[in-house]
Amino acid sequence: MAEEQNLRWLLYGQKESKFPYRLYIEETPGTFLSLNVQEKWPGPGKKIFCQFLGNCGASDLPCEEPLEICSIVKQKRYGKRLIIILDRKTRKRCWFIFLKKEYKTRPGEFYHQVFWITQSSERIRRPGAYVPRVKEGTFCEIIIDKREHYPYKFGYATIKRENLPVGDYALMKDDKIIAIAERKTLDDFLGKIGMYDTFKATLNELTTYKFKALIFESPYSDFLNPKKIKPYSANYIAEILSDIAVRFPEIQIIFCDNRKFAQEWLYRWFLRINAEE
Numbered sequence: 001m002a003e004e005q006n007l008r009w010l011l012y013g014q015k016e017s018k019f020p021y022r023l024y025i026e027e028t029p030g031t032f033l034s035l036n037v038q039e040k041w042p043g044p045g046k047k048i049f050c051q052f053l054g055n056c057g058a059s060d061l062p063c064e065e066p067l068e069i070c071s072i073v074k075q076k077r078y079g080k081r082l083i084i085i086l087d088r089k090t091r092k093r094c095w096f097i098f099l100k101k102e103y104k105t106r107p108g109e110f111y112h113q114v115f116w117i118t119q120s121s122e123r124i125r126r127p128g129a130y131v132p133r134v135k136e137g138t139f140c141e142i143i144i145d146k147r148e149h150y151p152y153k154f155g156y157a158t159i160k161r162e163n164l165p166v167g168d169y170a171l172m173k174d175d176k177i178i179a180i181a182e183r184k185t186l187d188d189f190l191g192k193i194g195m196y197d198t199f200k201a202t203l204n205e206l207t208t209y210k211f212k213a214l215i216f217e218s219p220y221s222d223f224l225n226p227k228k229i230k231p232y233s234a235n236y237i238a239e240i241l242s243d244i245a246v247r248f249p250e251i252q253i254i255f256c257d258n259r260k261f262a263q264e265w266l267y268r269w270f271l272r273i274n275a276e277e
Helices: 119-124 186-193 196-206 234-247 259-276
Strands: 008-013 021-028 031-037 048-057 068-078 081-086 093-102 110-118 140-145 157-162 169-173 176-184 211-216 252-255
Touching: 021 048, 021 068, 031 110, 140 259, 169 259, 176 186, 176 196, 176 259, 186 196, 196 211, 196 234, 211 259, 234 252
Parallel strands: 140 157, 176 211, 211 252
Antiparallel strands: 008 021, 008 068, 021 031, 031 048, 048 110, 068 081, 081 093, 093 110, 140 169, 169 176
């Protein structure tokens, strides 16, 4: 059986003052993403603007030896973001943001902007570090289950009321549900414990969607407060919550202080997914 070939990260020097380096990122065996870059690696608190050159094959690589060659441990795309983890001790984690912009003087024609960001850049959070933001006026399509008696209110959204197959709130894009959330008050959750197997079946159905969340309208401390969780003990509730987290690691479990913050978190979550997908 042939050994699996590691994907490669290749950095070459070139005689160009604005972009003195060319970076090749192997996305699939023999196929590389090509970028002109300004530095070998972004410094602390700094993002690097890159020139997007498209994709190329192994035969298009320069003949000379690269300045850097490294195996890629992991790479994954999340919407406009490409995450890279390299097989080395330092300078190993980074990501690239791919933006598509319309020419101001040529309507209907677009160009790419690419920014290279590292873990240290994000940690410092100095002014100018790239943090994607949802623009005001960004609309999304949200479905609220008809069984929600007092539904959340969302600002920039088209709202529909339908019978959802699972969950209470869903985000639609291109006529398809791409994110879904189950909302629970503390009392709702305590009522579900008596039918825990049924609740687990609901959570299992949530996992069939790309993005999924279980949102509680109470802080975690309330779930361990003996006065608020009668007739159950704090130890029992803690065991149930940890069981959910272990059985369904792909579901985001969010504890909010109250209904207002739960609504805000869900709205921002939907907006961010809508912008990235």
